[in-house]
Amino acid sequence: MNREEVYAKLSEIFEDVFDKKVELNEETQAKDVDGWDSLTHITLIARIEDAFDMKFTMHEVLNMKNLGEMVDIIIRES
Amino acid sequence: MGLVMDYLALSKNCKKKTDDSFLNYSLAVVGTSSTQLLSCALKGYAYEEGIALNVFDAPYNQLDAQFLDQDSSLYKENPNAILLYISSESLQTEFAALDLDAKKDFANTVMNRLVKYWDAITKNSKAKILQYNFVNINSSIFGSYGISLEYSFEYQISKLNMLLMDNAQNNSGVYVVDLNNQQSLIGRNSFYDDKFYYVAKMPISTKALPYAAKIVIDVIKIFLGKIKKCIILDLDNTLWGGVIGDDGLENIQIGELGIGQAYSDFQRWLKSLKQRGIILAVCSKNEVEIAKLPFEKHPDMVLRLDDFACFVANWDNKAANVISIQKTLNIGMDSIVFIDDNPFERDQVKSAIPELCVPDMPQDAALYVKYLKELNLFETVSFSLEDSKRNDLYRVEAKRLELEKDSVNYDDYLKNLEMEAKCSTFDSFSIPRVSQLTQRSNQFNLRTIRYSVDDIERISKDDNYITRYFNLKDKLGEYGLISVLIMKKENDYLFIDTLLMSCRVLKRGMEEFIFNSIATIAKELGYKKVVGEYIKTEKNAMVENLYTTMGYEDVGNNRFVLDVDNYKSKNTYIKG
Numbered sequence: 001m002n003r004e005e006v007y008a009k010l011s012e013i014f015e016d017v018f019d020k021k022v023e024l025n026e027e028t029q030a031k032d033v034d035g036w037d038s039l040t041h042i043t044l045i046a047r048i049e050d051a052f053d054m055k056f057t058m059h060e061v062l063n064m065k066n067l068g069e070m071v072d073i074i075i076r077e078s
Numbered sequence: 079m080g081l082v083m084d085y086l087a088l089s090k091n092c093k094k095k096t097d098d099s100f101l102n103y104s105l106a107v108v109g110t111s112s113t114q115l116l117s118c119a120l121k122g123y124a125y126e127e128g129i130a131l132n133v134f135d136a137p138y139n140q141l142d143a144q145f146l147d148q149d150s151s152l153y154k155e156n157p158n159a160i161l162l163y164i165s166s167e168s169l170q171t172e173f174a175a176l177d178l179d180a181k182k183d184f185a186n187t188v189m190n191r192l193v194k195y196w197d198a199i200t201k202n203s204k205a206k207i208l209q210y211n212f213v214n215i216n217s218s219i220f221g222s223y224g225i226s227l228e229y230s231f232e233y234q235i236s237k238l239n240m241l242l243m244d245n246a247q248n249n250s251g252v253y254v255v256d257l258n259n260q261q262s263l264i265g266r267n268s269f270y271d272d273k274f275y276y277v278a279k280m281p282i283s284t285k286a287l288p289y290a291a292k293i294v295i296d297v298i299k300i301f302l303g304k305i306k307k308c309i310i311l312d313l314d315n316t317l318w319g320g321v322i323g324d325d326g327l328e329n330i331q332i333g334e335l336g337i338g339q340a341y342s343d344f345q346r347w348l349k350s351l352k353q354r355g356i357i358l359a360v361c362s363k364n365e366v367e368i369a370k371l372p373f374e375k376h377p378d379m380v381l382r383l384d385d386f387a388c389f390v391a392n393w394d395n396k397a398a399n400v401i402s403i404q405k406t407l408n409i410g411m412d413s414i415v416f417i418d419d420n421p422f423e424r425d426q427v428k429s430a431i432p433e434l435c436v437p438d439m440p441q442d443a444a445l446y447v448k449y450l451k452e453l454n455l456f457e458t459v460s461f462s463l464e465d466s467k468r469n470d471l472y473r474v475e476a477k478r479l480e481l482e483k484d485s486v487n488y489d490d491y492l493k494n495l496e497m498e499a500k501c502s503t504f505d506s507f508s509i510p511r512v513s514q515l516t517q518r519s520n521q522f523n524l525r526t527i528r529y530s531v532d533d534i535e536r537i538s539k540d541d542n543y544i545t546r547y548f549n550l551k552d553k554l555g556e557y558g559l560i561s562v563l564i565m566k567k568e569n570d571y572l573f574i575d576t577l578l579m580s581c582r583v584l585k586r587g588m589e590e591f592i593f594n595s596i597a598t599i600a601k602e603l604g605y606k607k608v609v610g611e612y613i614k615t616e617k618n619a620m621v622e623n624l625y626t627t628m629g630y631e632d633v634g635n636n637r638f639v640l641d642v643d644n645y646k647s648k649n650t651y652i653k654g
Contacts, residue, residue: 016086039114039118042274042280046271046274047086055273056273057273058276058277061277
């Protein structure tokens with residue numbers, strides 16, 4: 001799966017979780033998205049893991065800095 | 079009907095507005111692990127069931143403070159119920175730190191702690207207690223050997239579940255919710271996500287949360303009176319494989335061979351439900367003689383004709399038949415489950431009767447029982463041996479209706495029934511049923527005061543009260559305990575605190591019999607006046623004018639007075 005495809009799929013998941021279209025790029029962080037709090041983070045991570053059939057490590061769940069890093073992990077693990 | 083088993087969908091429900099059609103309920107969630115997402119799943123699942131659930135999510139791991147301090151934020155919330163969730167994961171951490179002697183006694187230690195919490199809750203609030211049981215975890219310290227070794231965590235958790243079951247039986251306000259079964263259904267590896275436990279202290283994964291929420295809401299539905307009482311069943315391809323009218327008695331699939339086994343198992347499951355008090359009825363498009371044939375002649379049928387309270391087979395549309403069954407049984411349409419393998423019939427019935435519960439049965443009969451078990455439609459919070467006779471009571475009732483049709487007029491019918499009533503003061507045998515009736519009766523209930531078993535016990539011992547319950551029987555059978563009367567002695571009159579009657583015996587002359595008894599009691603005790611009150615509810619309009627009909631004088635403020643000396647005994651065909 002290439003980067004573009006990952007973003008396309010992520011975009012759908014974000015829209016589902018946040019109930020609205022979310023502009024995503026390599027620099028996007030939790031603080032940029034209205035409603036991305038610690039609880040929603042759990043829901044979001046669980047959805048992404050299911051959709052890409054992969055698992056983040058606990059370290060990654062707590063320390064991913066931005067979407068670019070997340071996409072790196074997804075591409076590596078799925 | 080389908081189940082919403084997706085956490086995200088449930089969490090979105092939490093933001094939706096509820097309207098007047100929703101029932102209100104408040105629940106406090108108190109746990110040893112984080113319960114924020116669980117609370118959200120509970121609220122979201124309640125929304126699916128038409129319940130506006132107000133959830134108070136207590137700060138986690140402060141059980142002592144919340145339960146033992148009578149001024150705690152928990153008690154200030156005054157919730158209808160408290161969900162107590164001590165996770166096996168938190169217990170495992172506690173267990174690991176113990177020496178071997180303490181490990182051996184761990185289940186008892188935890189159980190004593192629970193009982194202490196329950197007692198404190200009962201003392202400090204009126205909330206019902208919902209207690210999750212404990213999910214099994216094998217520590218793999220001893221391998222399989224651990225399951226027979228007192229020092230292992232797995233042994234202690236299983237023992238704790240057993241202790242919990244025994245203790246809950248003796249605590250009438252405690253309801254165990256079977257979380258452990260949900261874990262076995264979806265599997266430990268789906269139920270628990272190690273990473274999220276460490277990251278967020280969540281012992282239940284987002285995948286499992288809807289399952290954990292469903293079983294709690296199912297019990298709350300019962301508290302709110304949303305009870306399923308009856309199953310109406312199709313026959314061909316539902317209770318047996320094949321079509322009796324086309325295939326004939328020898329060729330339908332039932333019994334211990336091949337596909338027939340699935341239908342036999344389904345029938346066994348239904349028979350157990352009947353034994354626990356669910357009423358069974360048949361609604362089939364068939365000639366009635368042909369429809370009855372397998373029940374009478376097939377050696378492998380588990381269900382027989384006398385297992386059904388009502389048997390309807392004809393070529394009318396099924397919605398009309400369902401309505402006629404509902405009228406015969408005189409129960410709410412929303413308490414009936416309609417089971418039919420044919421999606422076309424289901425759609426038609428469902429659109430004609432939206433309140434009816436119509437499960438989308440799977441195409442494969444092998445999955446009938448599994449699917450219905452998952453729906454968990456027959457939740458209950460009580461069981462008595464009397465429940466197992468309920469089907470028979472309703473079957474006899476259906477026979478009475480036939481007798482009524484055959485009588486020349488209604489008086490003739492009543493006379494033919496040869497009814498006899500018995501009037502007794504509350505005793506230890508009747509107290510649970512009396513309490514149950516004050517909780518369940520809505521229509522023929524003058525003041526609708528709900529009494530717990532404890533309340534009724536207290537009243538029965540209080541000399542200021544006169545208590546009576548009425549049993550009725552006729553030549554076709556027993557109706558059981560069908561009416562409750564509680565009167566309070568005031569200075570110079572008797573006040574009717576509670577007067578209620580089961581709707582199954584309406585218009586049999588029982589009302590007259592009861593009012594004759596009231597006048598007799600007043601006379602015997604030397605009272606000149608009896609005062610009754612009508613408190614209006616949404617459901618008791620049928621008794622609005624009862625007192626005036628029975629010769630009481632309307633004195634305003636919904637109060638009615640009887641001058642005992644002038645009471646004219648009412649005619650009734652019921653013998654005392």
